[in-house]
Amino acid sequence: MKTPKRSWAEPYKIKMVELVHMTSREEREKALVKAGYNTFLLHSKDVYIDLLTDSGTSAMSDRQWAGMMTGDEAYAGSENFYHLEAAIRKYYGYKHVVPTHQGRGAENIISKIMIKPGDIIPGNMYFTTTRLHQELAGGTFADIIIDEAHDSLSEHPFKGNADIGKLDKLVKEHGAKKIAYVSLATSVNMAGGQPVSMQNLRELRAYTLKHKIKIIHDMTRVAENAYFIKVREKGYQNKSVQEIVKEICSLTDGATMSAKKDALVNIGGFLALNDKRLYDEASNLVVVYEGLHTYGGLAGRDMEAMAIGISESVQDDHIRARIGQVEYLGHQLLAMGVPIVIPIGGHGIFIDAKRFLPHLKQTQFPAQTLAAELYLDSGVRTMERGIVSAGRNKETGEHYFPELELVRLTIPRRVYTQAHMDVVAESVNEVFLRRKKIKGLKMTFEPQYLRFFQAKFMPL
Numbered sequence: 001m002k003t004p005k006r007s008w009a010e011p012y013k014i015k016m017v018e019l020v021h022m023t024s025r026e027e028r029e030k031a032l033v034k035a036g037y038n039t040f041l042l043h044s045k046d047v048y049i050d051l052l053t054d055s056g057t058s059a060m061s062d063r064q065w066a067g068m069m070t071g072d073e074a075y076a077g078s079e080n081f082y083h084l085e086a087a088i089r090k091y092y093g094y095k096h097v098v099p100t101h102q103g104r105g106a107e108n109i110i111s112k113i114m115i116k117p118g119d120i121i122p123g124n125m126y127f128t129t130t131r132l133h134q135e136l137a138g139g140t141f142a143d144i145i146i147d148e149a150h151d152s153l154s155e156h157p158f159k160g161n162a163d164i165g166k167l168d169k170l171v172k173e174h175g176a177k178k179i180a181y182v183s184l185a186t187s188v189n190m191a192g193g194q195p196v197s198m199q200n201l202r203e204l205r206a207y208t209l210k211h212k213i214k215i216i217h218d219m220t221r222v223a224e225n226a227y228f229i230k231v232r233e234k235g236y237q238n239k240s241v242q243e244i245v246k247e248i249c250s251l252t253d254g255a256t257m258s259a260k261k262d263a264l265v266n267i268g269g270f271l272a273l274n275d276k277r278l279y280d281e282a283s284n285l286v287v288v289y290e291g292l293h294t295y296g297g298l299a300g301r302d303m304e305a306m307a308i309g310i311s312e313s314v315q316d317d318h319i320r321a322r323i324g325q326v327e328y329l330g331h332q333l334l335a336m337g338v339p340i341v342i343p344i345g346g347h348g349i350f351i352d353a354k355r356f357l358p359h360l361k362q363t364q365f366p367a368q369t370l371a372a373e374l375y376l377d378s379g380v381r382t383m384e385r386g387i388v389s390a391g392r393n394k395e396t397g398e399h400y401f402p403e404l405e406l407v408r409l410t411i412p413r414r415v416y417t418q419a420h421m422d423v424v425a426e427s428v429n430e431v432f433l434r435r436k437k438i439k440g441l442k443m444t445f446e447p448q449y450l451r452f453f454q455a456k457f458m459p460l
């Protein structure tokens, strides 16, 4: 007998709603031209279902909102800072904490402290702001993610893994002294939200200890990574996400966090360090760029919401439903034959624009084009993660040509329903059915830094 189906459902109910504006196709056409075919430049009121990013777009809980009312807005020594510090020590295990306004604030500080000009920073795939801060500090990023990560069809269960052979080659070539640290992301964003295994982390820890190299953990999506370890890695089925998160952190020396993702807040981040000497430097530098070391650019209420968000983010029920919703959308698209990155990642669905629009050259910006088409079709906002996001090589001035040319449908946490996911899938299918008629774009304006945010385009 077949086991009867048992559905997951959200471990919360809705207490307040936000009305969204519905648009006509004509309105969307106008809005898209005004935005230079860049979904980042659309007004949010013109968007129906916003899958641009999962960053800062989560719905906070009633407990978090209540916590906001207890904000201690003292300039120095706010009570909420100590709550945040306690939550980070309890759930992540790092010793010292410097709050920052968001993730890149922490990246700026750690890069300035740990990178000397000429250093190499190996990492499991680049992230836009992370690499930029490494470069601005005079370093060079080196990709050491396993080859499978660059293949949208590989079903490797841990495509976020670091290739220790690639790291060893860098160490042999440049010497361990030239390696500033290993920049290790959990649930690798640019690879499609793909996790790192505990086994890989342990091997990386052993290797880096031997060579006296630190690991700085980009822990933006650590809870999602922990969930994948729980369901995919031998020996973890009976451990809680909370326990796995702490074990991951224990294998690293410090972390940068964009709390706008996993930690369920609209703004905030931090830098966490175990080394007291590095912490002292960081708490001095944060004063220059963010604010005093007990607020780092945040209001007391923001730190309180973050402390509560951290505790909610590591609950098994929460993560199961969060990833369950992403998988629900992914399975619908797979059933329609839409080419997406597999296995389905933690925070969104990544459409493979090279396979969706094979008739376009990468210099015609297939992913940017597809994001624009999806918006036109239904008002669903997605974003490009391909050649535009990759930017240019700082020495040659040439485009980087990434293997992966993706459109990211990022799912905000606790915001949309299953019916919204159905509407998204149907819209992708509509565009998929007329894909052969779609023409590419040309870039008409290119900013110097992180061009994907503000570049403008025109149809070819």
Ligand SMILES: *Cc1c(COP(=O)(O)O)cnc(C)c1O
Pocket (backbone or CB within 6 Å): 055, 102, 103, 104, 105, 127, 129, 130, 185, 189, 218, 220, 257, 258, 259, 260, 261, 268, 269
């Ligand atoms: C969002 C993000 C960052 C940067 O954080 P911000 O809060 O946007 O400054 C860094 N790393 C990863 C993996 C991210 O997803």
